[in-house]
Amino acid sequence: MTDSSPEGSIFDILSAAIAAEAPVALAAIVECAVDVAQPDDAGPVIGAKILIRPDADPVGSLGNPELDRVVVRDALGELSAGTTGIRHYGPKGEARREDVAVFVESFAPPPQMLIFGAVDFTAALSRVAKTLGYRVTVCDARPVFATTQRFPYADEVVVDWPHRLLEKVGPDLGQRDAICILTHDPKFDVPATIAALKTDVGYLGAMGSRRTTDDRNRRLVDEGVSERQLAGILAPIGLDLGARTPEETAISICAEIIALRSGRSASSLRNTAGDIHD
Amino acid sequence: MKRRRRLVRFAVGGYPALDFWPSTPIGRLSKMKEILGDLTRWRRQGKRIALARVVDIEGSGPRLPGAAMAVNEDGEVAGSVSGGCVEGAVVAESLQCLDEGLRRIVTFGYSDDEAFAVGLTCGGTIHLYLEPLDW
Numbered sequence: 507m508t509d510s511s512p513e514g515s516i517f518d519i520l521s522a523a524i525a526a527e528a529p530v531a532l533a534a535i536v537e538c539a540v541d542v543a544q545p546d547d548a549g550p551v552i553g554a555k556i557l558i559r560p561d562a563d564p565v566g567s568l569g570n571p572e573l574d575r576v577v578v579r580d581a582l583g584e585l586s587a588g589t590t591g592i593r594h595y596g597p598k599g600e601a602r603r604e605d606v607a608v609f610v611e612s613f614a615p616p617p618q619m620l621i622f623g624a625v626d627f628t629a630a631l632s633r634v635a636k637t638l639g640y641r642v643t644v645c646d647a648r649p650v651f652a653t654t655q656r657f658p659y660a661d662e663v664v665v666d667w668p669h670r671l672l673e674k675v676g677p678d679l680g681q682r683d684a685i686c687i688l689t690h691d692p693k694f695d696v697p698a699t700i701a702a703l704k705t706d707v708g709y710l711g712a713m714g715s716r717r718t719t720d721d722r723n724r725r726l727v728d729e730g731v732s733e734r735q736l737a738g739i740l741a742p743i744g745l746d747l748g749a750r751t752p753e754e755t756a757i758s759i760c761a762e763i764i765a766l767r768s769g770r771s772a773s774s775l776r777n778t779a780g781d782i783h784d
Numbered sequence: 785m786k787r788r789r790r791l792v793r794f795a796v797g798g799y800p801a802l803d804f805w806p807s808t809p810i811g812r813l814s815k816m817k818e819i820l821g822d823l824t825r826w827r828r829q830g831k832r833i834a835l836a837r838v839v840d841i842e843g844s845g846p847r848l849p850g851a852a853m854a855v856n857e858d859g860e861v862a863g864s865v866s867g868g869c870v871e872g873a874v875v876a877e878s879l880q881c882l883d884e885g886l887r888r889i890v891t892f893g894y895s896d897d898e899a900f901a902v903g904l905t906c907g908g909t910i911h912l913y914l915e916p917l918d919w
Contacts, residue, residue, distance in 0.1 A: 516919050517827070521820050536839055536889055536913040553887040553915055590850040592839055609839045609913055611850050613816070 511565050516557050519565060520613070527615045531558040531581040535568055536592065537607035550597050550606050558582060573599035573606065581610045588614035588682050616641045617682035620675075621660075622668040622698050623689030624651035627713065630752035631686060633659040634760050640684070645671045647694065668698035676705040684709035684763055686743060690718050696725050703735050709763050711743035713755075718742075745772055814863035816852045822862035823854055823917065832857040833917040834878035838865050839889065840911040854917065857882055866910060877914055887915040 513519045516532070523530035534555045550569040557565040558581040567574050576599035584590065590611045596603035619635045621628050624646035632642045636659045645664040646652035652665045664671055668687070679685075685702045689695050690713050699722070702710050714722060719741045726736060744758035745765065765772040775782060816837075826833050838851040853863040853871070855878035864871060870892045877890050890912045 517823075517917065520816075521824060524817050524820060534913070536887075553919075555919060590848070592849075609837070609849075611816070611837070 513565070516555055516566050519557055523559065524613050529560055529585050529615055530613045531585040531610055532556075532613070533558065533568065533577045533581050533608050533610045535606055536609045539597075539605040556581075558585065560585065568606075568608065570598050573597065575599065576601075577608055577610070581612075584610045585612045585614055586680065588612055588617065614682070617684070618643065618679065619684045619686065620645060620668075620671070620679075622646065622685070622687045622694065623691075623713075624648065624653075624656065624663075625688055627688050627752045627755055629657055629659070630756040631688070631759055632657055634753075634756040635684075638760055638763075643671075643675075646689070668694060669701035672698070672701035672705065676701060679705045679707045681706060681708040683707045685711070686759060687712040688743075690714040692722060692725055695722055696729060699726060699739065700729055700731065703731065703738070709740065709766055710738065711740035711759060711762065713743045714741065716742060740766070814852060814865075815850055819852055819854055819862040822860075826854075826856045826860075827917070832882050834881040834914060835917045836865060836874050836878060836890075836912045836914045838910060839913045842909040842911075853878075855879060855882075865912065870910060870912075874912065874914075877912075881914050882916060885916055887913075890914050 511519070513522075520530060520532055532555060535550050535552050538550055538552050550573060554568045555566045556568050556574055556577060558578050560582060564574065564578050568577060573595060576595060577593075580593055591609075593608050593610055594604045595601070595606045595608060597605050616639050619632075619640040619642050621631055621635075621642065621644050624644060628644055632644060635642050642660045643662045643664060644652065644657045644660040645666060645668050647665065647667045649665045652663050654660070654663050657663050668689075683705075685705070685707050687695055687698050687702065687710075689698065695712065695714075699710075699712060712719070712722065722741070723736055727733075740762060743762070744755060745762045747754065747758045747761070749755045749758040761772065771778065823833060823835075834855050836853045836855075838849050840849060851863075851865045853861065853865045853874055855861050855875050857879075859875065859879065861871070861875060865874060873892060874890075881887075892910050892912070
């Protein structure tokens with residue numbers, strides 16, 4: 507089963523990519539209907555693998571070029587969403603057939619959280635976000651506050667205006683990523699929110715009291731932000747937990763992110779029925 | 785999900801209990817990334833390795849597909865795929881996989897009642913894909 511390429515075996519390439527936190531997906535046939543898995547057949551067999559990277563040719567094969575093509579396409583989708591699971595195909599990649607079960611495993615780089623504003627809440631949020639596996643960037647234009655000493659849990663502390671940082675990294679952000687605006691200073695908030703709305707992040711939250719939120723919304727509308735865009739901003743940020751301290755607020759923000767991703771109500775399980783996990 | 789030639793094993797009885805601690809503490813799931821170090825070292829030592837990966841979950845298990853565990857020919861274990869309930873069985877299946885060189889899906893199921901009996905926190909069915917790491 508050893509599939510050699512100039513870069514080594516599939517395992518070698520996979521482990522190098524995982525170690526470098528480069529996106530990579532491994533697709534393997536884990537079940538195969540008896541009639542398509544003849545031992546002397548060149549078609550799909552259990553254990554056949556193909557390694558998929560966004561920026562390189564696939565390595566290996568599942569035994570049929572059409573099946574390879576379809577699986578590579580689907581695996582790139584799984585990879586961008588960071589999901590892992592079984593997909594079914596016909597022996598030549600036909601949809602709506604169950605002959606071949608392909609396990610597609612995504613090894614995606616960690617999701618990113620950008621936190622704007624170097625405040626106490628930022629330190630607590632960066633710590634909780636790290637626990638959840640985020641790569642955390644803290645950004646604030648004030649060099650006195652935006653220091654690595656104050657945010658030891660952040661992977662990166664950037665001294666710049668948030669909207670200028672987003673000009674650089676915004677296009678790389680996707681549905682798994684989050685932006686939390688904790689500045690509650692309109693001078694920073696408004697341009698940061700406008701820039702954040704241009705990204706594809708799955709979560710955009712802004713901190714502030716109800717009055718601050720109303721004020722910010724008015725300013726955003728004056729800058730041309732539509733009502734529909736406003737509705738996409740989680741503000742005031744976080745779940746209604748009655749959180750008071752920075753740590754409790756960080757939990758309420760992260761809980762909101764989880765609930766948004768899973769589409770759940772965020773009420774006590776005692777008060778709901780049905781499956782706990784999807 | 786429809787499965788052909790389903791092989792159902794129950795974690796309750798029939799398998800030896802784990803009598804050693806894997807390098808990842810039991811109860812903490814490991815992803816492939818966390819066992820890469822062990823895998824790479826074993827490969828360098830020329831050891832034969834069986835790799836078990838969770839490919840599907842049914843029922844109320846919090847385990848996500850992609851959890852991985854590996855067993856080498858000496859019976860050394862890296863990683864963990866559940867809360868500790870099926871690891872002993874996975875080791876037994878992995879050693880058999882190395883003997884026979886077979887690639888297949890192994891399914892462990894337990895009802896909520898059985899889960900309670902063996903101290904599991906939740907019921908469910910876990911499908912593992914087991915194969916020699918020869919690629």
